[in-house]
Amino acid sequence: MKPINISEKFKLFNEHWTPKKIGELNGQQLLLAKLKGEFIWHTHENEDELFHIIKGRLIIEFRDKIVELNEGEIVIIPKGVEHKPIAKEEVHVLLFEPLAIKHTGNVINNLTVETFENI
Amino acid sequence: MKPINISEKFKLFNEHWTPKKIGELNGQQLLLAKLKGEFIWHTHENEDELFHIIKGRLIIEFRDKIVELNEGEIVIIPKGVEHKPIAKEEVHVLLFEPLAIKHTGNVINNLTVETFENI
Numbered sequence: 001m002k003p004i005n006i007s008e009k010f011k012l013f014n015e016h017w018t019p020k021k022i023g024e025l026n027g028q029q030l031l032l033a034k035l036k037g038e039f040i041w042h043t044h045e046n047e048d049e050l051f052h053i054i055k056g057r058l059i060i061e062f063r064d065k066i067v068e069l070n071e072g073e074i075v076i077i078p079k080g081v082e083h084k085p086i087a088k089e090e091v092h093v094l095l096f097e098p099l100a101i102k103h104t105g106n107v108i109n110n111l112t113v114e115t116f117e118n119i
Numbered sequence: 120m121k122p123i124n125i126s127e128k129f130k131l132f133n134e135h136w137t138p139k140k141i142g143e144l145n146g147q148q149l150l151l152a153k154l155k156g157e158f159i160w161h162t163h164e165n166e167d168e169l170f171h172i173i174k175g176r177l178i179i180e181f182r183d184k185i186v187e188l189n190e191g192e193i194v195i196i197p198k199g200v201e202h203k204p205i206a207k208e209e210v211h212v213l214l215f216e217p218l219a220i221k222h223t224g225n226v227i228n229n230l231t232v233e234t235f236e237n238i
Contacts, residue, residue: 001179001186001200004193025167025195026217028147048144060120067120074123076144081120096215098145 006032006054010092012119019095020119031095031116035087042105043082047098050076056091060084125151125173129211131238138214139238150214150235154206161224162201166217169195175210179203 004022009032013020017039019031035058051058051069058069060077061084069075077083123141128151132139136158138150154177170177170188177188179196180203188194196202223231 001181001184001194001196003186003188004195006191006193023169023193023195025169025197025215026147028145028215030169030193030195050142050144050149062120065120067122069122072125074125074142074149075120076123076142076149077120078144096144096147 004030006094009119010034010054016090018113019116021116022119024099027099028096029099029116031097032119033093033095035085035091035093036089037087039085040107041082041084042107044077044079044097044105046079048076048078050074050096051085052094052096054092054094056087056089058091058093059086059088061086123149125213128238129153129173135209137232138235140235141238143218146218147215148218148235150216151238152212152214154204154210154212155208156206158204159223159226160201160203161226163196163198163216163224165198167195167197169193169215170204171213171215173211173213175206175208177210177212178205178207180205 009022016034016036019033021029021031023030052074053069053071060067063082128141135153135155138152140148140150142149171193172188172190179186182201
């Protein structure tokens with residue numbers, strides 16, 4: 001039950017698209033990620049995914065629309081919905097999702113991280 | 120998949136200790152609450168609970184220690200751990216917990232809200 005300071009945790013890593021785990025509750029995990037550039041189109045078949053923007057501006061492309069998210073905004077992406085995050089400048093996000101989700105969803109490629117490091 | 124703007128949502132209500140629901144995913148819910156004053160000692164027998172401080176300073180008393188949380192800090196309270204939140208000045212928090220949790224946990228009293236209003 002130690003306080004988790006989000007901005008201090010963000011100082012502990014610099015990689016992009018490599019979520020780090022900062023907590024776990026009720027079978028869910030709390031991840032931090034730094035995003036920059038374009039991610040891949042992917043879908044999480046069984047998990048809804050939450051993005052909470054801590055810093056910067058994130059674009060999420062869906063097949064039928066584009067959503068822009070700014071600091072202090074949250075979006076929940078329902079399972080099965082294909083999406084592609086794009087960060088023109090570096091974005092800091094807090095992610096909330098079930099344990100053991102793959103961040104690249106249905107796509108396994110060189111961006112896929114099998115286990116998220118705890119920080 | 121509309122962006123949820125946290126500070127805009129906080130403008131929609133003024134009551135204290137009355138969580139409002141802003142989203143739902145994977146059997147969990149995302150709540151906003153304004154806290155001021157002292158809450159009651161309570162325990163959630165089966166649910167871990169997450170507090171994310173959006174504004175202000177929250178004290179959480181446990182039976183064996185006191186934790187102080189400031190803006191941008193998170194604490195996860197494991198199920199079964201008795202706690203008492205105290206907000207000397209108004210605090211804005213984001214809560215993350217399973218659907219249908221009672222915010223007063225094992226204690227049902229005049230502070231208990233049976234169903235959280237969607238905002």
